[in-house]
Amino acid sequence: MAQLQGQVAVVTGAGHPRGIGYAIAASLARQGADVAITDLPSSADLFESAKSIENLGVGSLALPCDVTDSAQVQETMARVVERFGRIDVLVNNAGVGVGSADFLELTDNDWELSLGVNLRGVVNGCRSVIPTMQAQGGGRIINIASLAGLGAIEAIPACYTASKFAVIGLTKQLASNYARDKILCNAVCPGSIVTQMHEQTLELIAEQEGISLEQAQQREDAHIPMGYSAQPAQVADAVSYLAGPSASYITGITLPVAGGMSPGL
Numbered sequence: 001m002a003q004l005q006g007q008v009a010v011v012t013g014a015g016h017p018r019g020i021g022y023a024i025a026a027s028l029a030r031q032g033a034d035v036a037i038t039d040l041p042s043s044a045d046l047f048e049s050a051k052s053i054e055n056l057g058v059g060s061l062a063l064p065c066d067v068t069d070s071a072q073v074q075e076t077m078a079r080v081v082e083r084f085g086r087i088d089v090l091v092n093n094a095g096v097g098v099g100s101a102d103f104l105e106l107t108d109n110d111w112e113l114s115l116g117v118n119l120r121g122v123v124n125g126c127r128s129v130i131p132t133m134q135a136q137g138g139g140r141i142i143n144i145a146s147l148a149g150l151g152a153i154e155a156i157p158a159c160y161t162a163s164k165f166a167v168i169g170l171t172k173q174l175a176s177n178y179a180r181d182k183i184l185c186n187a188v189c190p191g192s193i194v195t196q197m198h199e200q201t202l203e204l205i206a207e208q209e210g211i212s213l214e215q216a217q218q219r220e221d222a223h224i225p226m227g228y229s230a231q232p233a234q235v236a237d238a239v240s241y242l243a244g245p246s247a248s249y250i251t252g253i254t255l256p257v258a259g260g261m262s263p264g265l
């Protein structure tokens with residue numbers, strides 16, 4: 001079922017082969033879309049990952065791009081249009097999880113990085129594709145927020161929670177502003193997904209609580225009604241649904257992909 005045949009997608013922060021971004025890019029490619037992937041210029045895997053996407057039988061492009069730099073993001077989207085002629089789907093996936101769960105220990109740098117990547121990075125992506133989507137007569141924007149954007153969880157740094165709440169606000173505002181342009185804008189809110197970032201979070205919890213990584217994972221599993229942390233492909237399935245024809249009348253939603261886990265406070 002190549003439901004996205006003839007369409008062009010861009011996924012940010014998709015260089016790492018075990019990350020959610022790469023899984024999303026692969027899922028969109030399996031639906032037939034040409035997929036441009038971006039990641040930090042320092043990403044070691046970006047070009048290899050684009051090759052793996054191409055091996056799925058679609059066009060792909062690897063574009064080093066720091067999402068906090070609005071000029072780089074504009075240039076990146078322009079290169080996608082130059083190569084593929086359009087942009088139908090933008091997935092703002094790039095994100096960072098930094099800082100301590102102790103609010104008073106968070107540094108200016110933690111706040112700048114969290115808001116710079118997790119919020120301003122999404123703003124930069126949206127700003128640079130909306131005119132193209134308007135000219136085309138529509139498009140889909142899918143922002144990867146977090147369950148931490150729907151409620152506060154004690155072990156999560158405040159800078160991360162605040163940045164993900166902000167992304168959800170932005171998503172709803174853009175959904176409202178651009179509905180008549182047929183630009184649908186939704187947020188996906190992953191719970192606990194097995195990636196590099198997840199490993200870092202577990203390490204932080206293990207260190208703070210003086211427990212092993214395995215014990216930290218067991219504690220986390222105990223809070224997940226389905227009893228386990230998901231694979232990136234399970235988030236990618238939800239994104240592909242929101243990008244596809246079955247979601248043609250859905251905009252402004254926040255979709256938890258969290259095995260039944262509730263957001264916190």
Ligand SMILES: NC(=O)c1ccc[n+]([C@@H]2O[C@H](COP(=O)([O-])OP(=O)(O)OC[C@H]3O[C@@H](n4cnc5c(N)ncnc54)[C@H](O)[C@@H]3O)[C@@H](O)[C@H]2O)c1
Pocket residue numbers: 012013014015016018019020021038039040043065066067068093094095096097117121144145146147189190191192193194195196197198
């Ligand atoms: N893993 C989880 O449990 C989980 C849960 C909820 C939400 N999320 C969100 O999912 C998204 C993907 O996370 P992941 O778990 O795959 O983590 P990850 O660290 O594997 O992937 C994040 C990617 O973003 C890239 N990135 C970071 N800063 C960037 C910048 N300035 N410009 C461009 N790219 C940049 C990184 O290089 C990396 O490839 C993030 O937005 C994250 O907040 C993850």
